[in-house]
Every structure is written in C-alpha cells, then in structure tokens.
Amino acid sequence: MVDPAAKFSIRDLHVHYGQFSALRDLNLDIRANEIFTIIGPANSGKTTFLHSLNRLIDLVPVSRCRGEIRLDGIDIRRGLEIEALRRKVGIVFALPLPLPISIFENVVYGLRMQGIRDPQRLNEAVERSLRESYLWEEVKDRLRTPAMNLSGGQQQRLCMARILAGQPDVLLFDEPTSGLDPISTAKIEETLLILKEKYTIVLVTNNVAQAARVGDRTAFFLMGDMIEVSDTGKMFTTPADNRTSDYITGKFG
C-alpha cells in the first residue's frame, strides 16, 4: 500500500554484501518535507540504507538488493535513470569531501555534468546554493580559490551547496557532523531545520542527542533490522522496544 504523501516508500528491502546480510525486511515510508533521522550502533545498516536510496550501493560489486524503493511513486531501479535519480537525491558524507578544484567548480560540478554551460545560470546557481547552505558570505570573494583551503565545517557546507545547486528533492546526510567541532555542528543543524521547508531530509547520526534536536521522526536500526520508527518525541520518551530504550540511554552503543 503506497502512502500518497510519501516521498520515499520502501517495501521488503533486503541488502546483502556477498554472504553478509546488511539489511533485512525493511518497510518504511519517508514523508515529504520532514527530517527523518536514523539512529543505531555501528554496522546496523544505516549507511547501507542511505546508499540504497540513491543507488550508491551499486558501486559495491558484491552488493545484492531485493525489494522495492519508490520515489514519488516511481521505482528507482526500473523507472528512473540512475544519473537522474542521483540528481534528485543528493548525499553529504561523513567526512567533508570537496573535489580538488575551486569552490565555484565544486558547486557547479553536477550542473556541468548535465551539460549546463551558460555562465549566467551557473553564477545564479552558485549564489543561490551557497546562500542556502549559509556559506555565501564567507566565500563570495574567493569563489575561484581551491576548495581544499576551507575549514572542515566550511567544506561540509560546501558539500551541501554542491547538491543544492542541482535543486534536488531529497537530501541524504550520513553522519555529517561527526568530524566537526560543536560550533560547526550547531550551524549545520540550524541549516537543516531551515532546509526542510523546501526539501525532504534523511539524516543518519550516531549522536542520539542530535536526533532528538532535529528529527521529526526517528528510526532505530540494530544489526540490520529496523526495530522501531515513530515521532521523535515519542521515541525518546516512551520507546516501544527495550532495545531502543537501552540504546538511547547509553546502555550499549
């Protein structure tokens, strides 16, 4: 049963790396314009899940996926070209990963790959997306300088601008602040709260408090299974499963 308001609907998803079962029997809807956070200990399948949403998992030769993922009702494996999917569903990784080119070129990289060359369009996209990720003021005078010269927090916001330039529908974040200091972390969390008005956001985090701060709904993954999913407030006050409460309170992790 597909929920018409769902941005992503995932049905019976199983993912294997060779013999190893990374995700089992996942059924889930992600709603438009929400911040959906995923928590859980290491190796629980959180990143695997994220990478399944934009088919980055295809890069792993031994990976096998079973089940169905639909974006706006369209099957992402059969109904959509892989490059188009990845433009609609952008990802920011745990470590800031700028390409060794200028700030400007980083932001317009996806647009250039689509064939967009008109300088006016590119300039407009750069300013818009750098403003959306709150980096514009800091870099507007040095757009042609190497992106590698920015600080960690700035680089991560650059990576956000990079995906925003292509006007995606969904933003995936894989532990985006795990390598950053608290101030940069706070800046990024603020930005997420503003971005959700235009985009749907899926955030994987190993920082339970972060999920509590920004998530609308939260899912708890454990060793390849999704244990439970509910509104963040409810999950943190009255979790349905013992394992969820044990993880949240720090009994393991």
Next chain:
Amino acid sequence: MKPRLAQKIAFAFLLLATLLVVLPVLVILLIIVAKGASAISWDFLFSMPRDGMTAGGIFPAILGTLYLVIGAIIFAVPLGVLAAVYLVEYSSDNWLSRLVKLSIVNLAGVPSVVYGLFGLGIFVTFFRFGASILSGSLTLGIMILPVIITSSREALESVPRHFRTVSLSLGASRWQTIRHSVLPHALPGILTGMILGLGRAAGETAPILFTVAAFYLPRLPQSVFDQTMALPYHLYVISTQVPGIAENVRYGTALVLLSLVLLLNLAAILIRSRFRRKKKW
C-alpha cells in the same frame, strides 16, 4: 661473535653491494663522456655522414630515432592509457581482467629480438609494409605498451577512491567521472609513463633490426614507408662492423644515445617526484 660486531660487518657488505650496483652507472657515464665529448660538435649532430660513414655527422640517425619514437608513442599511448582505464575503472576481479593482467606481464617479458621477429612476420611481411618507419614504429609501440599501461595504472590507482564516489553521487555518468574527476589528476603519472616509454623505445636495437633499420641511406626518409637510420643500430654497426672509424666518433655516438635516454628518464623521475610532493589531496 657479538651481535653488534656481526651487524657492522654485515652492513658493510650490504653497502659494498649497493655501491657495486650504483657506481657502474657513473663509471660508464664518465668513460663515455671522457672519450666521446671531443667528437661532439654542431657538425656531428646536424650534418649528414660522409666518406662511407667515417666522417661527417650522425644527423640522419638522430632524426630516424626521433621519427621511430614518436611513431611508437602515437600508437602506444592512446591504446595503453585506455587499457589502463579499463583495468582500473571498468574491470571487476574476474577471469577476463586476470587474463589481461597476465598478458601485460607477458608482453613485458618478451625478449626484444622476439618483438623484432614479430614485427618482421606481421608488419613487414604479412601487411606488406616492408622494412619501414611504419613497421618499426608499430613494433616499438607494441613493445612499450606494457610500460605505458603499468605507469598509467599506477597513476589512475593513486587518485583517491572518493573522487569517483563524489562525482557519481552528483549525477555524473561513469565516463564523465573518469574524464573529469580521475584522468586530469592522473595526467602527471601518465606523462611520466610516456616519457619512460620514449626512453625505452629510443634505446632498443633488436626490434628495429629487421623492421626498419639501415646503416647507410643516401637521403633522409621521405615517408613512413621508407627505411631510416637509427642511433642504437648505428652504434652497433660502427662498433662491430666498420673498421677505420675514429674511437672518439664511436664514443661520441654512444654519448649522444646515452644522453638522450638518460635525459628522458631523468625528466620522468623528476616529474614523478614533483607530482608526489605537490599533490593537492
């Protein structure tokens, strides 16, 4: 014997061995420079030979080597770089890629005179190109293919994996990713390989013995179907088959060839180490 003493003796032996390997380069260089420098002159390098090769210059041999080497590179670099791209970016660890890698190892180990036989059999005879710059270049090209492929592979593999992941995640296709996020950063390494290939092709004699080289040609080659003189072959003939050539002319020819090859290799080594130090990631 106390361990410390044993160590001192052992280390001394090892150092001696190392010197035995490295010093001969310098010795060979010194001998050739000492005895050959007197023959080097503008005339020697740029004019045609006279009096049955006993006087005049070696310009046609130098030019011929240049032609052959450029021809070899034109053939080997596109093919070799693409083959490296295949191995690093497109192949998975299956029987085909292992077969390709094994073939490259074998091509690298084929004796140079067997390449000469191959060139004779296929280009000179079968394709009827005859003994020509074309036959010689193609033969040399296949011979240096492993050098180009191996160094291009290393260059491509040294580009961090995450460049590819990031590019693909931004919606680029596989080829776009290679073209824009991998190849540009591998270019110095590929260039290094190209220069090493040039040096190798310039110094080889056996592959060109049956496919192109001639000792005395009255004119410079006019087309790719002509034969040509070449430095390594020239050196071989004047040192083993032609009496009456002044000693410094022999050493001078060796000096020209050696300088060409060593300069190319030195350039490759320098580019490689500058590249390693200046990497922006």
Next chain:
Amino acid sequence: MKPMRVRKLKEWLIEKSILLSGIFSVVFVLLIFLFLLREGLSLFRGESVIDFIFGKSWYPISDPPRFGILPLILGSLLVTLGAAAISVPIGIAAALYIAEIAPLRLREGLKAGIELLASIPSVVIGFIGMITLGPWIKNFFNIPTGLTALTGSVTLAFMAMPTIVSIAEDAITAVPRQYREAAIAMGATKWQTTWRIVARAARPGMLAAVMLGIGRVIGETMAVMMVTGNAAIIPKSFLQPVRTLTATIAAEMGESVQGGPHYAALFAIGIVLFVITFLINGVADLYLHRSRR
C-alpha cells in the same frame, strides 16, 4: 545542451573502445605467438622437434644445413647462470641495504640511480663491455680473445641487477612494520631483524625479483651479441666464446632467405625463447601475487 541520446551514444562508444583496448593486450600476446608459429613451424616439416632442440650442431649455411640448437641453449644457459651467480647475491644485498638501512634521503637518490642504470640501452652496455671489459679479461686470463661467456655474464649481470634490486626492494618494504617492531622489542639487533625476519618474510617477492632478472638476461640480445664472441659451439668453459639463442636470431636473420629453412629455424628459436620467457614471467608473477597477499 547536447541532447541526451547523442551523449549516451558517444559514451557507449567510448566505453566499448575502452573494453577493446583492455583486450588488445591479450590479442597481441596471441598474435606474437601465432606469427612466430606461422614462420617457424615450416622448419618442422623437414626436421623433428627433438633433433632441433637437442641437436649438437648449428651449421645453418652448410650444405646440407644442420639446425640443432643445443649449443645455443647451452650458451644462453652458461651466460645466464654466470650472470645470476653475480647479480643475485649483490642485487639482494643491495635491496636489503636500500630498503632497511639507508637513510631516507639517500634511499631516493639510490633508487633513482638504479632506475637510470636500468634505462641504459643494451647496445651501449654492450659497447662498453666490448671495449673495456673484453680486453681486460683477455689480458687477465691470458686467452686468445676477451669475448667469452664470462664477459657476457659480467656484462649481463649489470643489466639484471637493477631489475632484481627494485623488485626485491618493493617486496622488502612491503613487509609490515609490526614484524620489525616485534623483533626489536625482543632485543634483536637491526641486522638480526633484517636478515632473520624481514628477508624471510619477503622471500616470495625476492624470488620473483630473481626470476624476472633472469628473464631479462635470457632475453637480452645486443649486449650479449657484442661481448660473447658468437661461436656457435658447445661451450666447455666460461673462458670460451659462446652464442646465445637471442644473438643467433639477431646476427643471422640478415643472411637468411625469406621463407627458407634458415629463416624458419630462426623463427623456431623465437618460439623457444617466447615459451621460456612466458614460463619464467608467469611463475614470477605468481610469486609476486603470493607475496602481496
């Protein structure tokens, strides 16, 4: 903005060419073997393989011609073994020094020096060997000519050493740091660590280095042609001139009639060389893979 379909087609073409380029190396190996067979097999219409490989007489221009390559095989073997006897101990020792003992900046310089040695054209090394080493050996041993198997061995040792040193050095540096640290922690000296632990661990790689060095020597043509004297008879000592398989091809191809038995015999020698180096390189590659794992 280019229409999507055109770009997709262009990319498909490019990716297919890439695949083809990869396969080309396999094609070339097969082609080489094929063309050697094409020209060389005709010899065996008139002569058996056994007579060819084990025949003691190589008289290609006599009437009737005799095509036994045993003298040539023995010539190659003698020169190769001599070169190996010199280059293997020295090469391994030098590799150990460079990898384990030399200070860092010296190491880069040494490796560059060895790379330069490896790049010297074989005709230049043959030239030097012929002009300097040959007469010296003639005088030292008081023999009629200085162009002998020994001269060949010494000259070729210089060509094998860079190969052996650089591949062995790679294998030695690849030995994980923990091995050395564990040995030092137990009180071993650096030399004991290097010799007993590191060298042993790097053994497959060092073996591969030796094999590749030997492969290089067997395949050498010009240098060997210029210093070994070119006498195609069964050698009885190191101080005699010999002829190798490679030199025979290079020296006699010019005198042979295309398509004739001499021509075919030279190609047949090529087949023998191809098979030998194929086997050596294949085995060496296997050892290199074992050492990397």
